[in-house]
Amino acid sequence: MSGKTMKVVPVIMAGGAGTRLWPLSREEKPKQFHDLSGEGTLLEQTIKRLLPLDPESCVIVTARRYEEASYRELARIGMEGTVLSEPRPRNTAAAVLYAASYLTKVYADCVMIVLPADHHIRKPDEFAGVLRLAVAEALKDNLATIGIKPLYPETGYGYIKAPPGEGDAFPVEGFVEKPDLPTAERYLEEGGYYWNSGIYAWKTSVILERFARHLPRHSDAFKPLFALDRDQIASSEGGPWEIKRAVFDAVESISIDYGIMEKTDGRMVVPGDFGWGDLGSWNSIDDILPADADGNRSPSGKKAVFVGAKNCSAFSEDKRIAVVGLSNVVVVQSGNDILVMEKDASQRVREVVEIVRALDSGAQS
Amino acid sequence: MSGKTMKVVPVIMAGGAGTRLWPLSREEKPKQFHDLSGEGTLLEQTIKRLLPLDPESCVIVTARRYEEASYRELARIGMEGTVLSEPRPRNTAAAVLYAASYLTKVYADCVMIVLPADHHIRKPDEFAGVLRLAVAEALKDNLATIGIKPLYPETGYGYIKAPPGEGDAFPVEGFVEKPDLPTAERYLEEGGYYWNSGIYAWKTSVILERFARHLPRHSDAFKPLFALDRDQIASSEGGPWEIKRAVFDAVESISIDYGIMEKTDGRMVVPGDFGWGDLGSWNSIDDILPADADGNRSPSGKKAVFVGAKNCSAFSEDKRIAVVGLSNVVVVQSGNDILVMEKDASQRVREVVEIVRALDSGAQS
Numbered sequence: 001m002s003g004k005t006m007k008v009v010p011v012i013m014a015g016g017a018g019t020r021l022w023p024l025s026r027e028e029k030p031k032q033f034h035d036l037s038g039e040g041t042l043l044e045q046t047i048k049r050l051l052p053l054d055p056e057s058c059v060i061v062t063a064r065r066y067e068e069a070s071y072r073e074l075a076r077i078g079m080e081g082t083v084l085s086e087p088r089p090r091n092t093a094a095a096v097l098y099a100a101s102y103l104t105k106v107y108a109d110c111v112m113i114v115l116p117a118d119h120h121i122r123k124p125d126e127f128a129g130v131l132r133l134a135v136a137e138a139l140k141d142n143l144a145t146i147g148i149k150p151l152y153p154e155t156g157y158g159y160i161k162a163p164p165g166e167g168d169a170f171p172v173e174g175f176v177e178k179p180d181l182p183t184a185e186r187y188l189e190e191g192g193y194y195w196n197s198g199i200y201a202w203k204t205s206v207i208l209e210r211f212a213r214h215l216p217r218h219s220d221a222f223k224p225l226f227a228l229d230r231d232q233i234a235s236s237e238g239g240p241w242e243i244k245r246a247v248f249d250a251v252e253s254i255s256i257d258y259g260i261m262e263k264t265d266g267r268m269v270v271p272g273d274f275g276w277g278d279l280g281s282w283n284s285i286d287d288i289l290p291a292d293a294d295g296n297r298s299p300s301g302k303k304a305v306f307v308g309a310k311n312c313s314a315f316s317e318d319k320r321i322a323v324v325g326l327s328n329v330v331v332v333q334s335g336n337d338i339l340v341m342e343k344d345a346s347q348r349v350r351e352v353v354e355i356v357r358a359l360d361s362g363a364q365s
Numbered sequence: 366m367s368g369k370t371m372k373v374v375p376v377i378m379a380g381g382a383g384t385r386l387w388p389l390s391r392e393e394k395p396k397q398f399h400d401l402s403g404e405g406t407l408l409e410q411t412i413k414r415l416l417p418l419d420p421e422s423c424v425i426v427t428a429r430r431y432e433e434a435s436y437r438e439l440a441r442i443g444m445e446g447t448v449l450s451e452p453r454p455r456n457t458a459a460a461v462l463y464a465a466s467y468l469t470k471v472y473a474d475c476v477m478i479v480l481p482a483d484h485h486i487r488k489p490d491e492f493a494g495v496l497r498l499a500v501a502e503a504l505k506d507n508l509a510t511i512g513i514k515p516l517y518p519e520t521g522y523g524y525i526k527a528p529p530g531e532g533d534a535f536p537v538e539g540f541v542e543k544p545d546l547p548t549a550e551r552y553l554e555e556g557g558y559y560w561n562s563g564i565y566a567w568k569t570s571v572i573l574e575r576f577a578r579h580l581p582r583h584s585d586a587f588k589p590l591f592a593l594d595r596d597q598i599a600s601s602e603g604g605p606w607e608i609k610r611a612v613f614d615a616v617e618s619i620s621i622d623y624g625i626m627e628k629t630d631g632r633m634v635v636p637g638d639f640g641w642g643d644l645g646s647w648n649s650i651d652d653i654l655p656a657d658a659d660g661n662r663s664p665s666g667k668k669a670v671f672v673g674a675k676n677c678s679a680f681s682e683d684k685r686i687a688v689v690g691l692s693n694v695v696v697v698q699s700g701n702d703i704l705v706m707e708k709d710a711s712q713r714v715r716e717v718v719e720i721v722r723a724l725d726s727g728a729q730s
Binding site (some may be wrong): 023305307308316318319320321322323324325326329331333336337338339340341342344345346348349351352355356359 | 388670672673681683684685686687688689690691694696698701702703704705706707709710711713714716717720721724
């Protein structure tokens with residue numbers, strides 16, 4: 001096996017509608033296509049962070065409605081890449097298999113780095129180093145997953161259990177769902193637990209074998225794609241698109257963790273500490289906005305006005321925000337909507353989105 | 366004296382810039398020209414509330430920059446009226462004398478009802494009844510002032526002391542400045558104290574005599590206006606405007622209370638209980654917006670979305686506001702600005718206005 005000649009291709013999962021970041025993130029334009037920090041869109045930053053690995057190319061898996069926007073991001077960065085459009089969302093297992101199938105047609109075999117488009121990473125150099133270790137694990141035919149060294153007993157993430165040993169990567173003992181607080185505290189105390197980042201590296205040949213073993217219906221359903229040539233797999237037009245739709249209709253909606261990682265062997269965690277943040281909801285916006293002396297945050301280029309405010313965050317698309325006499329409040333303006341929220345209530349944005357959707361559909365009828 | 370034939374003319378004080386209601390109220394378009402409740406602009410409502418008194422005409426005293434907007438309001442209501450433009454703001458004494466001078470030219474003598482344009486009154490019928498009592502007092506050559514029966518120990522208003530006696534109006538013993546809380550509590554307990562509404566009724570002849578007695582420099586300064594005819598006093602063009610400017614330059618900036626009411630005789634308070642509110646700052650917006658079961662408020666026509674919120678108020682010009690997990694917060698959007706504020710911090714809006722003004726002037730230079 002010659003690791004040195006094997007291509008490395010990032011596969012970016014960019015299909016989410018990200019409604020928990022409403023009103024900025026909407027189905028029409030989800031968060032990955034927004035510039036939240038003033039440093040480029042999340043998708044753009046995700047791609048740029050991978051450039052130190054000198055990737056052969058780049059694959060973006062997304063929904064058909066975001067295909068054009070994704071190609072525009074690639075063009076803006078000047079990056080070679082292919083956008084794979086899912087005919088319908090079927091969770092991460094299908095997205096990974098779609099990319100693995102395409103890459104197999106293109107390169108026969110390669111290392112794919114799977115990563116979500118909505119993460120924030122404060123230390124890109126450290127991140128690139130950790131990815132190199134993960135690629136090294138993949139080249140040994142392992143399924144490498146990046147584990148974030150936990151900083152506090154977060155109950156919103158899944159954990160990876162992997163007691164530390166020699167070297168840079170440790171065998172995974174198990175995956176655990178989002179714990180309650182006492183459990184999370186125990187994890188932190190005991191050590192050997194990592195936040196599950198959802199970032200992976202493996203050979204396409206290795207993951208295809210795992211699909212055949214653990215998700216055979218996925219494996220079977222995707223076989224027709226192998227009869228197409230590479231351009232046909234990527235194309236959204238005509239016949240191949242109909243084939244893809246049939247493929248996605250045939251598979252269950254299941255995550256790569258639940259479908260494969262939790263059940264299989266050869267799993268190695270590569271621990272990382274690179275200022276990672278999952279921009280899943282508005283209380284995580286603080287990870288990417290600079291703070292003033294009172295802990296108030298707004299993007300560098302669009303300063304909000306804070307008077308007698310503490311630990312408030314303001315993010316606006318085109319309005320100016322002034323926050324007076326409040327603590328721990330997030331204010332977001334985007335398009336026609338303004339969200340004003342207690343930071344800890346950010347899980348309730350979904351309720352707002354549902355109400356707003358009903359209002360909008362009522363207004364149209 | 367034949368009271369039955371004397372004309373009654375409302376004089377509406379509409380010159381304020383109302384920056385405490387920023388960002389809705391701005392110098393370019395202050396609060397009196399906004400429709401806050403969905404029931405018409407404050408100025409419009411102020412005029413309409415006076416219609417039951419069958420006024421002869423209507424006078425609006427305002428700044429020159431609001432002259433056109435004021436005439437538009439009159440036209441919209443279909444009300445006869447004159448807008449008197451002040452060349453510069455010199456507080457209420459000058460405004461009252463300006464109107465009294467104009468009305469003397471038009472009617473020789475009449476009863477003028479002086480009232481601010483930014484009050485909210487929930488019971489317009491009761492209000493009209495109280496005004497009729499005040500007019501009756503004015504016809505007896507008294508200076509009538511409306512006193513609001515205090516509902517709680519408010520420290521933000523001045524009080525009128527007038528121990529109750531027989532009839533509908535009582536002699537004023539004195540005016541007191543905004544009290545501290547123990548004093549306000551004592552006023553409420555003792556009784557015989559009323560909130561000073563800034564609403565008055567008097568004959569022009571009577572108030573002119575008081576100006577001569579208590580504010581002789583005002584009286585002298587305004588004499589040149591009496592040489593003009595009625596159209597010239599109202600006109601903003603040419604020579605009369607230059608005369609008016611000289612008049613306003615010559616008088617000190619003093620309120621009608623401080624300059625006359627606190628010093629003079631013949632003062633009668635007419636107590637009223639008509640759901641009065643002074644829309645001076647955002648914490649008073651609750652007086653005019655309907656509340657839901659959780660005490661959350663927004664204008665009837667522009668429902669905001671409240672999720673897990675309590676006693677919050679949302680007022681927007683053209684955006685939709687969603688408030689999540691917060692209590693006692695006011696959210697206001699107008700033009701390019703969004704204000705998010707703890708209700709009790711509403712006095713700090715001035716600080717925001719100053720910062721924003723500095724930002725805007727910095728942006729222009």
